Amino acid sequence: MAVEVRVTANMQKLLGGQKSVKADGATVRDALDDVDRRYPGFKDMVMTDGQLHRFVNVYLNDEDVRFLEKLDTSLKDGDILSVLPALAGG
Amino acid sequence: MAVTVYIPTPFRKLTGNQTYLKAEGSTVGEVLDGLGNSYPALRHMIYDDSDEIPGHINIYVNNQEIHSLQGKATPVADGDEMAVIPAIAGGATALTPEQVDRYSRHIIMPQVGPAGQRKLMEAKVLIVGAGGLGGPVALYLALAGVGTIGIVDFDVVDLSNLQRQVLHQNDDVGKPKVQSAKETLNAYNPDVNVVVHESPITSDNAMEFIAQYDIVVNGADNFTTRYLVNDASYMSGKTLVDGSILLFDGQATVFVPGQGCYRCLFPAPPPPGMVPSCAEAGVLGALTGIMGSIQATETLKQILGIGEPLVSRLLLVDALAMDFRIVKLRRDPKCPLCGDEPTITELIDYEGFCGAPFPGGHENNA
Numbered sequence: 001m002a003v004e005v006r007v008t009a010n011m012q013k014l015l016g017g018q019k020s021v022k023a024d025g026a027t028v029r030d031a032l033d034d035v036d037r038r039y040p041g042f043k044d045m046v047m048t049d050g051q052l053h054r055f056v057n058v059y060l061n062d063e064d065v066r067f068l069e070k071l072d073t074s075l076k077d078g079d080i081l082s083v084l085p086a087l088a089g090g
Numbered sequence: 091m092a093v094t095v096y097i098p099t100p101f102r103k104l105t106g107n108q109t110y111l112k113a114e115g116s117t118v119g120e121v122l123d124g125l126g127n128s129y130p131a132l133r134h135m136i137y138d139d140s141d142e143i144p145g146h147i148n149i150y151v152n153n154q155e156i157h158s159l160q161g162k163a164t165p166v167a168d169g170d171e172m173a174v175i176p177a178i179a180g181g182a183t184a185l186t187p188e189q190v191d192r193y194s195r196h197i198i199m200p201q202v203g204p205a206g207q208r209k210l211m212e213a214k215v216l217i218v219g220a221g222g223l224g225g226p227v228a229l230y231l232a233l234a235g236v237g238t239i240g241i242v243d244f245d246v247v248d249l250s251n252l253q254r255q256v257l258h259q260n261d262d263v264g265k266p267k268v269q270s271a272k273e274t275l276n277a278y279n280p281d282v283n284v285v286v287h288e289s290p291i292t293s294d295n296a297m298e299f300i301a302q303y304d305i306v307v308n309g310a311d312n313f314t315t316r317y318l319v320n321d322a323s324y325m326s327g328k329t330l331v332d333g334s335i336l337l338f339d340g341q342a343t344v345f346v347p348g349q350g351c352y353r354c355l356f357p358a359p360p361p362p363g364m365v366p367s368c369a370e371a372g373v374l375g376a377l378t379g380i381m382g383s384i385q386a387t388e389t390l391k392q393i394l395g396i397g398e399p400l401v402s403r404l405l406l407v408d409a410l411a412m413d414f415r416i417v418k419l420r421r422d423p424k425c426p427l428c429g430d431e432p433t434i435t436e437l438i439d440y441e442g443f444c445g446a447p448f449p450g451g452h453e454n455n456a
Contacts, residue, residue: 009336009339009408010366045364053360054356055358055359055365057355059417062417064418082406086313086334086359086360087340088310088311088313088316088334088359088367089222089334089336089373090223090309090311090333090335
């Protein structure tokens with residue numbers, strides 16, 4: 001499935017300065033793996049021990065994948081995955 | 091000339107429950123005379139015995155009070171909008187004529203009105219941090235006439251704060267932020283009671299601080315304080331209006347106890363160093379104005395009980411793309427604080443949980 005992966009400004013350096021990249025995959029995990037193949041190190045910011053970091057949310061369109069099937073959530077063409085780390089600035 | 095006249099709630103029983111009346115006249119006086127003839131009971135409210143407008147009634151033409159125009163001789167044109175706004179008597183929070191004037195742009199909106207303005211004047215809001223977010227929040231709440239604004243911050247104003255922190259000015263560098271904040275807010279609106287808590291907010295004082303207020307607004311600059319404020323607000327049964335920023339990104343939401351909390355959104359903080367602070371990575375100053383204004387708006391809506399609050403929704407702002415998006419935010423049944431079987435029932439060791447101390451004297455609020 002061809003999807004778009006978007007990140008926040010503080011993660012853009014992991015994607016060569018881009019705010020979003022195209023990715024392929026049948027599940028969220030596959031798509032994140034696909035991004036990591038082209039941008040090594042990307043996954044370390046998002047996952048640890050095969051699971052999402054507890055301070056990073058991934059949204060499939062407008063739904064938090066932790067409330068779906070987590071990294072095993074299926075994707076369809078045109079989906080948008082948004083990677084959102086907690087921000088503490090005030 | 092045909093004009094529309096807004097009749098506020100207290101007078102509507104005199105006008106057959108009509109909110110807007112059509113009236114004719116070429117001056118304010120002629121319009122009021124016409125209304126008085128059609129609605130004799132209203133005439134007794136808008137004119138005194140000597141046919142003058144009494145001091146506790148303000149008349150607006152297109153949102154301008156007629157004392158600043160030509161009084162009853164102020165000309166009106168087709169399509170103009172007039173409003174009859176009384177000072178509301180009753181209790182310690184009666185609106186004075188000056189307050190009716192000051193808050194007229196609120197009062198003439200039916201969603202606020204005199205009753206809503208009084209709610210604002212009776213409200214007590216605690217703002218955590220007098221920095222980038224806390225500044226615009228405090229400013230707009232003070233301008234809106236929120237009666238009691240508490241500000242907790244231990245820090246002093248630093249030159250590097252002035253790129254974004256609107257409460258503080260050049261001459262304030264070196265001054266405690268809460269003092270600078272109080273001076274600024276009272277210069278804008280002397281009616282506001284600004285309560286300063288010149289201290290870090292910690293597990294020792296958070297419950298005591300929050301108990302004194304109706305609503306909490308988060309403008310903290312670190313995860314340790316954010317988890318503390320989340321837990322203490324939930325345990326106190328208080329709504330938390332949350333916002334955070336970094337670089338060009340902002341996040342905002344409203345946590346109502348029982349409808350999700352910060353732990354439902356982010357179960358644990360990042361290890362120290364994994365997500366930088368604004369001091370380490372930077373933040374666009376104007377973004378703090380956007381996000382702080384959103385927090386102020388949500389706080390005012392909570393007080394007034396109007397609109398659809400930003401509850402169970404997380405607003406994501408990307409200032410570089412100028413993209414605003416909303417994603418769903420759900421209460422997690424497994425949340426250790428607000429879930430079905432909570433394990434956190436009193437404040438915990440937040441410094442240990444977050445691996446970072448409460449800021450207490452050197453760091454600057456982002």
